[in-house]
Amino acid sequence: MTTINLFLLVTTLASGLIAGLFYSYSCSVNPGLGALSDANYLAAMQSINRVILNPVFFFSFMGTLLLLPLSTYQHFGTGSRFYWLLAATLVYAIGTFGVTAFGNVPLNEALAKADFSGASAQELAAHRLRFEIPWNRLHAIRTYASVLSFMLVILACLTPIDKH
Template sequence: MTENSTGRRTTAGGVLGAATVAMGLIAGVFYIFACDVMPSLARSDDRVFIEVMRNINDVIQNPVFFLSFMGALVLTAVSAWQLRKSPHRWWVFAALAAYALAFLFTVAVNIPLNNRLADAGNPAAIADPAAVRRRFEDTWVAWNVVRALLSTLALACLVRALLLYRRPYRSAYLESAAGSSASR
């Protein structure tokens, strides 16, 4: 907890820290998909690709993932509200905007692609698994890279805000007045 300008205890630093951790977890998920999971699956045949992606999409829908996925958005929004009058608020607002876009792309692009892949049916019974994969893979991978970049940008902005938050704020006016002869 920290003290605000009125001396009251606040949780702004804790919320900012929690938002940073949640964002780091989500940026890491998107990053590992971009750097490892999808390139590894690209080496698989069509039926294996479809089966593994369906398994991943089923397993990732769990409370731990949702806590981070939703928590990064909610905690960043709460932090933006709490720090709306602070000098480093723009870093938190930028993080919120970047992650809101990543969240939107997830909901508008990646999740519908996941659902379409699930609706294709049992991979062993799909008549043309290559066509199912073609309609999924390139678009999903491209938008995941966008999500990875946006969430990493959001993480960098939150880290910057956290570093600035931990430093005592000094105004340029007070700094210049401290060295003037009028202040002695």
């Protein structure tokens, strides 16, 4: 196996892991959190947002952001494979990383600063409403983008290199 193919394999793994994380979160965590009371929901999201910032998460999330353009560059001049990887890079950089960095993260940071001790039921409900709806919309976008990016990487892997 060549270094380029090994690098593409690691890129595929990282992009698959992050797509799987966001997909599974959409299918299980969000519905589970949605069933919680306002106070429990807000506390759970604060906790999740703290613990997800770990090396395993960063390998797939930041790793994909670095590996995709490097894999794309390595496949410059290979025909369709290059274009699949370029599309995967753009979709991930804008739709997954960009949406997370400029959408979900600011919401997470605002939630982290909030102190709900002593908050009334109405205040908890209002804060949850301001957080949950936009956060879930943004999460859906980054989930679709990460899955699409992963599919584009798979298409690149399945596409023979043009030797022209």
